Amino acid sequence: MTTDPRSHGLWATTAPPAPDTSPLRGEARADVAVVGAGYTGLSAALHLAKAGARVTVLEGEAVGFGGSGRNVGLVNAGLWVKPDLVPAALGAERGERLLALLGAAPRLVFDLVAEHAIACEAETAGTLHCAVGRKGLADLADRARQWQARGAPVRLLDAAEAARLTGTAAYTGALLDARAGTIQPLAYARGLGHAALAAGASIHTGSPVVGVAEDGARWRLTTPGGSVSADWVIVATNAYTKAPWPEIRAEIAHLPYFNIATAPLSGNLRGTILPGRQGAWDTKPVLTSFRLDAAGRLVLGSVGALRGTGAAIHRAWARRTLKSLFPQAADVPFEAEWYGKIGMTADALPRFHRFARNVVAFSGYNGRGIAPGTAFGRVLADLVAGRITEADLPLPVTEPVPLGFRAAREFTYEVGAQAVHLAEARFPGPTRPHTPAD
Template sequence: MITDPRSHGLWARTAPPAPDTTPLRGEATADVAVVGAGYTGLSAALHLAQGGAQVVVLEGETVGFGGSGRNVGLVNAGLWVKPDLVPAALGTERGERLLALLGAAPRRVFDLVARHGIACEAEGAGTLHCAVGRKGLADLADRARQWQDRGAPVRLLDADEATRLTGTRAYAGALLDERAGTIQPLAYARGLARAAIDAGAVVHTGSPVVGVTETGPRWHLATPEGGVTADWVIVATNAYTRAPWPEIRAEIAHLPYFNIATAPLGDNLRGTILPGRQGAWDTKPVLTSFRLDAAGRLVIGSVGALRGTGAAIHRAWARRTMRALFPQAADVPFEAEWYGRIGMTADALPRFHRLARNVVGFSGYNGRGIAPGTAFGAVLADLVAGRITEADLPLPVTDPAPIGFRAVREIAYEVGAQAVHLAEARGPASG
């Protein structure tokens, strides 16, 4: 059970209950042991179990405890980096393969939601990347062109169109991505877990992996009260990785991100803010995101942690930003707040690792976890099941490499976000 109101906030309050799970007690065997019950691990477990594999999922906390249960809920296509940078970094063949996979990933999410009847407030109306000033608009125009060159249904909106779809005049334009949408993220994770269990997977929560031993051709994963012996191990822990794979933690820096939700807006306000139900964020380096949930609550977020001095600073920023973007809702009370961490790699690209023989995983989602995590989980299932080889993967096989000055980066992210939000308090708030 999630008891800290700042860990999952609104999502814990409004998600359907998680499926019944228990800690692993005693020894078990499986074809595949999956470590982590977030989007990647649960998608892998679901697709493997549907193919007839015996799957055991080991989760140290609860289903969706990490980033899968704390994020904004934007089901975005692609990556944070612009499309043309991906083949430049990975090579044309693999880079375009990754872009095709992740461009179609939101549709995969919405198809799974429909197929398994997952109650997660799914909205497929698209997302809006909002331009702050002329520089932001030029950046979005370049991004739009790169996606359009690949046939993607994205469209650059002018200021008037952006105002109509967001409900604020703060932006010089916006990029509408019709592939994308929003979900209730913790509800989606819980729904994936239920679907995986229904397909035959076994999910154990409260079962952190405390040791891994190679036993002949198989692996033994020890937990505090038991263990699993399996042919394959999928490591799907990303920013919430603990032992026994410290090399994954070492290659990503933690970027804190918070969300604050209002009480449900009245009927007179709902039609004036995001009337098309898109989720949105802007082009500022320390960005602002905003979306509505199914009950009409406005969820506003940014980089930062709601702890120490950051709690008061970021709350005040959220109120000022509400007043600047949506003055008609400036006095609507806040009723929930929460935060978590994003795993950032040095180049903002995800990684695929073969950590040992038959031990594999993706990590480094860089703030794009919902659709990529779902898609990468299915890719891992195909790899483990032998339907594809490593040559078919959307990323090259790489060894984890520690990110430079990781501790300094993490302090800079947290303290820097406070500084930016304080600086905005001295001048007009902007979206």
């Protein structure tokens, strides 16, 4: 794992040790080669190895290095887009299949945590999507209606209930989703790695795939130190994709997201902020997220990169936000900061690709990686093992389509977030200027 403190921040200092891995040396043979040791790749490897397959995971950096080790740690159900938009985009059958899969995905995460005794600070008290103003409350009421029509255990809270559960009177209401919760995200990724190894998988870190070619009826993946021959290849690299599948990177824009954590709150303060231990975020276009870790640190997050001019701007935003939402904790010092990349697709929906015979991938998680990544990893395992066919998948097989004006989008995301956070400092109020970061 990198020694840069802004890479994984608090999660790197509080996670249990990573599994014992080493770079690939020489030639190896497997039934399935998995590229990427994040949630999707490790879930696929775990489920395949438990079924008896020979699995080799190739990771260019370390277990959980990408978005899996840097995110907020909200184990959410569903997608960013509202439920009714999913069947409208994918068709009724696949759309409802995807919603059912991702609605149950947090349960899969927490079941794996329990089954494999993963020490990742799992909290199953739900999440709070907090409404800003009347528009935000109307949006959440619509989401609640759509999920409730599908039998989901979600409930719209009024302002008083939202204040009781968050500890702040800043919100006009909130959507409580009982399916969801929080984890220490890097600890969960490392736990999946330990579980996959225990099930019989091999994991090679420091082993970026630099080439892939057909080798008779099989595939040969080349790394700087060796190669793996496999019948199937699962590509699970998402926002951190490099060669040899540049088409994944071409279809997603990088949205930067940062987190800044306080020192552990005192016992008295801890009881006044998120007393039920839910994770939370709001309905603002450039959102604010907040949650507690097991030691009582308050982790604040938003869109932006902690580099260049953004570092000072976003630190100042975090201090103002802490004082605004939780004035009782206004003077608590910050002790960690970090940021990473979210892979955004054009329509905020994930993708399934078949790059060649027996070479498959899910990508484009749009900020919802923990539960979907875990669930999609199991789906890929089922596909490779022949338990399902492509007709049974929750997404259609599509060709990667390069995202138009990708560089401009990424520039706008990063600079736009700085502009919004600066504007809030000069013109504080209940609303924020709109940016593409929604």
